[in-house]
Amino acid sequence: MHLVLFVFLTILTQVGGIIYLIALFATLKAKKLRIFKRAVIFILLYCICCLFLIPRIALYFGREKIETTDHLQAYSIFYILANRDYVKPELKLALQEIGLGLSKNYPDLTVVYLDANFPFFDGFPLLPHLSHNDGKKIDLAFIYADENGKVSNEKPSRSGYGIYETPADGERDQTKICKEQGYWQYDFTKYVSFGKRNSQLTLSDEATRKLISLILNQKQTSKLFLEPHLVDRMNLSHPKIRFHGCRAVRHDDHIHFQVR
Numbered sequence: 001m002h003l004v005l006f007v008f009l010t011i012l013t014q015v016g017g018i019i020y021l022i023a024l025f026a027t028l029k030a031k032k033l034r035i036f037k038r039a040v041i042f043i044l045l046y047c048i049c050c051l052f053l054i055p056r057i058a059l060y061f062g063r064e065k066i067e068t069t070d071h072l073q074a075y076s077i078f079y080i081l082a083n084r085d086y087v088k089p090e091l092k093l094a095l096q097e098i099g100l101g102l103s104k105n106y107p108d109l110t111v112v113y114l115d116a117n118f119p120f121f122d123g124f125p126l127l128p129h130l131s132h133n134d135g136k137k138i139d140l141a142f143i144y145a146d147e148n149g150k151v152s153n154e155k156p157s158r159s160g161y162g163i164y165e166t167p168a169d170g171e172r173d174q175t176k177i178c179k180e181q182g183y184w185q186y187d188f189t190k191y192v193s194f195g196k197r198n199s200q201l202t203l204s205d206e207a208t209r210k211l212i213s214l215i216l217n218q219k220q221t222s223k224l225f226l227e228p229h230l231v232d233r234m235n236l237s238h239p240k241i242r243f244h245g246c247r248a249v250r251h252d253d254h255i256h257f258q259v260r
């Protein structure tokens with residue numbers, strides 16, 4: 001069970017497995033300590049490390065924790081607590097500028113990020129995103145509007161992934177194409193949405209398009225991934241917009257971008 005927890009916590013948070021082992025060895029002699037108390041000790045140790053220690057050590061690895069501002073926030077506290085919000089300084093700067101740019105057009109809107117990178121080691125992937133392993137990649141949420149067309153920071157997925165803007169009739173169905181070629185994993189994020197909320201929301205093409213143009217205008221931005229039918233629907237054309245390939249997962253539930 002210890003091994004399973006170690007692997008699970010490492011995949012989820014990178015450092016959780018190590019902190020679990022430290023908490024385990026620290027309480028080894030206190031055999032009478034109940035599981036509940038051991039869990040409390042682990043959680044306390046984990047929170048202290050993640051809040052005070054890891055952001056400082058990450059600087060030596062060239063990565064910084066994203067700071068929440070009026071214009072930039074995580075999709076949920078999970079991304080912050082699980083250390084999935086570390087980026088290179090140039091990406092952090094780009095995010096701040098994108099947030100500021102969006103607020104000039106939409107004062108009530110905030111740029112909402114999903115998975116970024118872990119704090120340590122180039123090459124250590126942030127699963128399930130194999131490429132989020134160098135501090136240069138991040139996923140952003142789309143912007144949605146309610147039934148009256150008013151844009152807001154509300155989102156339809158509980159996790160941030162897996163609620164798709166599916167192709168309409170006549171639009172390119174890339175998921176079908178990839179799955180027919182045997183890439184079964186292309187839409188596996190449907191299993192990690194943890195349910196739909198705010199079912200009245202629809203994608204705001206206009207506000208999401210503005211967000212995308214702000215990303216593309218950053219000189220540090222090297223690539224942006226978006227599902228082909230949304231690229232066509234939003235009438236987007238830019239050399240930095242690429243198709244991510246069938247080996248990745250579908251990108252009609254979020255925007256992925258990366259810096260040089």
Ligand SMILES: [Zn+2]
Pocket residue numbers: 129132137138139255256257
């Ligand atoms: Zn991504």
